[in-house]
Amino acid sequence: MIIAVDGPAASGKGTIARALGRHFGLPHLDTGKLYRAVGLALLRAGVDPADAVAAAAAARELDAALLDDMAITDDATAAAASIVSAHPAVRAALIDRQRAFAGQAGGAVLDGRDIATVIAPHADAKLFVTASPPVRAARRHAELTGKGQSVELATILADIQARDARDSNRAAAPLVQAADAALLDTSEMSIDAAVERAVALVKAQLAAAA
Secondary structure (H helix, E strand, C coil): CEEEEECCCCCCHHHHHHHHHHHHCCCEEECHHHHHHHHHHHHHHCCCCCCHHHHHHHHHCCCHHHHHCHHHHCHHHHHHHHHHCCCHHHHHHHHHHHHHHHCCCCCEEEEECCHHHHHCCCCCEEEEEECCHHHHHHHHHHHHHHCCCCCCHHHHHHHHHHHHHHHHHCCCCCCCCCCCCEEEECCCCCHHHHHHHHHHHHHHHHHHHC
């Protein structure tokens, strides 16, 4: 069984995908970490993430250790990931790794921007998780201040809106809701309520396909 979870930054898709993995006993992959790792590799090498050739090379030679690097959650890394993910060659270099994870025996849960549309269009259940930009910015702000980082809410909102624009308007695998994906807007939901609703949506899709 494959469960595809897509959505914009800070929508709650990662938290929901991990919870779905636990509920259904499936391994989980945050595919965004692959792009963040590529972005981090470029930043540490002093290379502009907009350099498509260098980004593609970094994706092909990706060091798996970067996936567990603490810096992978930094805002600078996230911004770089949004830029490198727009390069078709980067997406091509990472697609096989994602599809191999999805295709493992027993299935998996994957979250990202193009899981239901590109990586696993044949997924058994598909969710598109979203929330309003102000709500997503507030969540990100709370997360960062909780880590002791000082950052303005307005700055985070502007960054989220910029990332949304890049992700939705890129030529390669833009962020869109798959036609057969269930929409889950978490703007007014607690984490527990969002997870409960996600489980119900997945079960409904599985039952409909049975």
